[in-house]
Amino acid sequence: MxxxxxxxxxxxxxxxxxxxxxxxxxxxxxxxxxxxxxxxxxxxxxxxxxxxxxxxxxxxxxxxxxxxxxxxxxxxxxxxxxxxxxxxxxxxxxxxxxxxxxxxxxxxxxxxxxxxxxxxxxxxxxxxxxxxxxxxxxxxxxxxxxxxxxxxxxxxxxxxxxxxxxxxxxxxxxxxxxxxxxxxxxxxxxxxxxxxxxxxxxxxxxxxxxxxxxxxxxxxxxxxxxxxxxxxxxxxxxxxxxxxxxxxxxxxxxxxxxxxxxxxxxxxxxxxxxxxxxxxxxxxxxxxxxxxxxxxxxxxxxxxxxxxxxxxxxxxxxxxxxxxxxxxxxxxxxxxxxxxxxxxxxxxxxxxxxxxWKTAAEVAQRPVGTLTAALTRDHIAGAESTLGNLVADGQLAAGGARGAQIALTNPGGIREDLSPGVVTYRQAHAVQPFGNSLEVLSVTGAVLKEALEQQFQYSTEGSTLERILAPSNGFTYTLDRTAPQGSRISEMRLNGQNIGPDMVYRVAVNKFLADGGDGFTALRQSTETTGAGTDLDALAALFTAGSPVSPPPTDRIRVID
The missing domain is CATH 3.60.21.10 (Metallo-dependent phosphatases)
Known part of the structure; x- marks a missing residue:
């Protein structure tokens, strides 16, 4: 005071x-x-x-x-x-x-x-x-x-x-x-x-x-x-x-x-x-x-x-x-x-x-891996991007020891594209510059659906604002933009199995989302939160473990316009 x-x-x-x-x-x-x-x-x-x-x-x-x-x-x-x-x-x-x-x-x-x-x-x-x-x-x-x-x-x-x-x-x-x-x-x-x-x-x-x-x-x-x-x-x-x-x-x-x-x-x-x-x-x-x-x-x-x-x-x-x-x-x-x-x-x-730069150069110039083709934030059908999906895959891997089954990441946290060739730590940092900590949460299928419905919100100016979260490999769903707001998400599946509304799933997200940032307040209903490093470390680790890395498919969200 x-x-x-x-x-x-x-x-x-x-x-x-x-x-x-x-x-x-x-x-x-x-x-x-x-x-x-x-x-x-x-x-x-x-x-x-x-x-x-x-x-x-x-x-x-x-x-x-x-x-x-x-x-x-x-x-x-x-x-x-x-x-x-x-x-x-x-x-x-x-x-x-x-x-x-x-x-x-x-x-x-x-x-x-x-x-x-x-x-x-x-x-x-x-x-x-x-x-x-x-x-x-x-x-x-x-x-x-x-x-x-x-x-x-x-x-x-x-x-x-x-x-x-x-x-x-x-x-x-x-x-x-x-x-x-x-x-x-x-x-x-x-x-x-x-x-x-x-x-x-x-x-x-x-x-x-x-x-x-x-x-x-x-x-x-x-x-x-x-x-x-x-x-x-x-x-x-x-x-x-x-x-x-x-x-x-x-x-x-x-x-x-x-x-x-x-x-x-x-x-x-x-x-x-x-x-x-x-x-x-x-x-x-x-x-x-x-x-x-x-x-x-x-x-x-x-x-x-x-x-x-x-x-x-x-x-x-x-x-x-x-x-x-x-x-x-x-x-x-x-x-x-x-x-x-x-x-x-x-x-x-x-x-x-x-x-x-002289002080930062040794860390900045360290190679973390290689990339076979460009990764961009360009959204396919206004939904997925190759870079977003890769970032989500890295966060899923980082949360694996904490039981993560799904990872979701917000587009606003992904700041730069990546070109093919050697990827340095500075370039990885440019993609994920916030240093957000990762958290693995327990949520029900119903809460997960509610969070995905919050991808569509009304802005302060009264227009509809879309923030489509990038999903990790193995998680799929249908997004119907023609349906009423609040009823646009359906057919959620994990590794081909239907997501049950009462079943509990472990989901990896950054702390910004876990705290309800970007209007994803449904995630505040989570339980059993555990830490899983940072978003930047997760991306760098994915390159280190999996190079050469290729762009992932963009087939995780089925879009109806």
């Missing part, structure tokens, strides 16, 4: 301090010239990518359909420096997911290298994405405030001081409604206050391990934006941007500055959010787009996203009227800058990345 009261007071004090500084500074220079140019820079979904990313995330599609290599922290920092040098009044933001599902060179050191990177890049503020909370609120606070614990010793540097920038979410509170973090911050730009509001996903509690954030609540994005924009406006902060950790999927492929968005949560929020907000940077979907959508007052507003893993810097150049202290909306210009490799990397950030 003491910590909560202390944090609540700190949130209030910091917010009031920002507002007070804004009010005093703005008065002194409000009439100095007519307008002020400000450059807003943002990146999103870095995921601890200190080195240039590999695989499908190693490139960016350009407007002409060609691809160019992109990303890497040293190149990202170099482009940020270049873009800052072109505009003396610049602010740099992250839109969240700085860490979590991180590259091995960051996750091996509890993501402390990524925090050090962000500190050195001198970002002004960051949104809290869902992945910042992957390891729970306590570890989030450690990365924010610094310190070393027995569980998370400072293995990258002798000491760790945490972030030197605010991590924010206006819609993140404790269960009693107390703010859990700063909702906004205000930066003074040549005497003019510029406010930034940050928003976490409202569905964070469904997509992060529940036990680590049990006392947190995530409110509606639009309500939080409107409420906070009104507060800023009341205290004279008229120029406002939002760091929104929600994103959309383009309807068709396009270049970094195309706008192929016709639907999605970010667009919906942008259309409804307060017209007091001038620019919205988005995140989470790892897509590239540069759009203008009308705000509720009918004025055009920039809404953009810069892919992921440090491959793009999003830029919005705004003009502020010094008399009104507000953004002149029709003078805003925006573009997504690809972080190409034809620029000299930032030497300081390169040294940081090299130090992390």
């Amino acid at each position: 003491t910590r909560r009261i202390t944090r609540a007071c700190a949130v209030l004090a910091a917010s009031l301090l920002a507002i007070t500084a804004t009010s005093l500074s703005a008065v002194a220079t409000a009439q100095s010239v007519n307008t002020l140019s400000v450059r807003l820079l943002a990146f999103n979904d870095l995921h601890g990518s200190l080195l240039p990313p590999e695989g499908e995330r190693s490139e960016i599609m350009q407007a002409d359909g060609s691809f160019t290599p992109a990303g890497g922290a040293a190149y990202l920092a170099a482009y940020v420096s270049q873009l800052r040098s072109q505009a003396p009044n610049s602010l740099l933001y992250s839109v969240g997911d700085n860490w979590g599902a991180s590259a091995l060179e960051s996750s091996m050191f509890n993501d402390e290298p990524t925090v050090e990177l962000l500190n050195r890049m001198q970002i002004n503020a960051s949104a809290i994405g869902n992945h910042e909370l992957d390891k729970g609120l306590a570890e989030f606070h450690r990365l924010e405030s610094g310190g070393c614990s027995a569980a998370n010793a400072c293995t990258f540097s002798p000491s760790f001081s945490g972030t030197n920038f605010p991590l924010m979410a206006a819609n993140m509170t404790y269960a009693d409604g107390t703010p859990a973090t700063l909702p906004f911050t205000v930066n003074m730009v040549d005497g003019i206050p510029f406010g930034v509001i940050a928003i976490a996903p409202s569905n964070t509690a469904q997509i992060v391990s529940p036990d680590g954030i049990a006392d947190l609540r995530f409110g509606d994005e639009v309500e939080a934006i409107d409420r906070t924009a009104d507060i800023l406006d009341f205290f004279g902060v008229k120029a406002i941007t939002v760091l929104l950790h929600r994103g959309d999927e383009p309807d068709r492929a396009g270049g970094p500055n195309d706008c192929n968005i016709t639907a999605g949560p970010a667009r919906d929020i942008a259309l409804r959010a307060s017209p007091k907000v001038d620019v919205i940077f988005t995140a989470d979907s790892h897509q590239q787009y540069n759009c203008e959508f009308p705000d509720p007052a009918g004025n055009p507003r920039v809404v953009m996203q810069g892919a992921s893993h440090g491959r793009i810097v999003s830029v919005a150049d705004v003009t502020i009227d010094r008399n009104t202290r507000d953004v002149v909306r029709d003078q805003t210009s925006a573009f997504n800058q690809i972080v190409t490799h034809d620029i000299s990397p930032d030497s300081e950030i390169q040294a940081l990345s090299d130090r992390a």
Whole structure:
């Protein structure tokens, strides 16, 4: 309770301090010239990518359909420096997911290298994405405030001081409604206050391990934006941007500055959010787009996203009227800058990345096995994937000593495809970067069916959301999308034998699913839980024991559309 009261007071004090500084500074220079140019820079979904990313995330599609290599922290920092040098009044933001599902060179050191990177890049503020909370609120606070614990010793540097920038979410509170973090911050730009509001996903509690954030609540994005924009406006902060950790999927492929968005949560929020907000940077979907959508007052507003893993810097150049202290909306210009490799990397950030890689390289480069053909997350008939099935097979094998008969794994936990050839530990880690522990549970056939029915859920926007779990070898069932929700699963069989509703089965899942993550709350009804290592260890062990590995068949789910 003491910590909560202390944090609540700190949130209030910091917010009031920002507002007070804004009010005093703005008065002194409000009439100095007519307008002020400000450059807003943002990146999103870095995921601890200190080195240039590999695989499908190693490139960016350009407007002409060609691809160019992109990303890497040293190149990202170099482009940020270049873009800052072109505009003396610049602010740099992250839109969240700085860490979590991180590259091995960051996750091996509890993501402390990524925090050090962000500190050195001198970002002004960051949104809290869902992945910042992957390891729970306590570890989030450690990365924010610094310190070393027995569980998370400072293995990258002798000491760790945490972030030197605010991590924010206006819609993140404790269960009693107390703010859990700063909702906004205000930066003074040549005497003019510029406010930034940050928003976490409202569905964070469904997509992060529940036990680590049990006392947190995530409110509606639009309500939080409107409420906070009104507060800023009341205290004279008229120029406002939002760091929104929600994103959309383009309807068709396009270049970094195309706008192929016709639907999605970010667009919906942008259309409804307060017209007091001038620019919205988005995140989470790892897509590239540069759009203008009308705000509720009918004025055009920039809404953009810069892919992921440090491959793009999003830029919005705004003009502020010094008399009104507000953004002149029709003078805003925006573009997504690809972080190409034809620029000299930032030497300081390169040294940081090299130090992390040098320490991690021996583990990262260790071969775990070989693969005869590509394994992908592409779903056959919208259900199975070769990589998902292989991951499930590895988890079944890992849980065998605990009696596992079936394994199920969630698609969101599988992050990268695998190419044929030698598979290294770094590549296996890229597939399963969370380090989730595996658990073997006892469930009845009825509970198993209930869990599979939960593959179809209603999203916070009211649409139907599918999360098809990858099944292990020997377990089959029929999925009928034409049937009513709650009655879409039938003909469940284990090694050809019908699954009995009252019979008990041993099922291996990661702890995220066991705790009810992704809305699979039926699995909380399990009993006799035993540990079975980690998801990454299970995948690596499958390759070590079975190489050369070939893609498994995708004949475990019979789909009726």
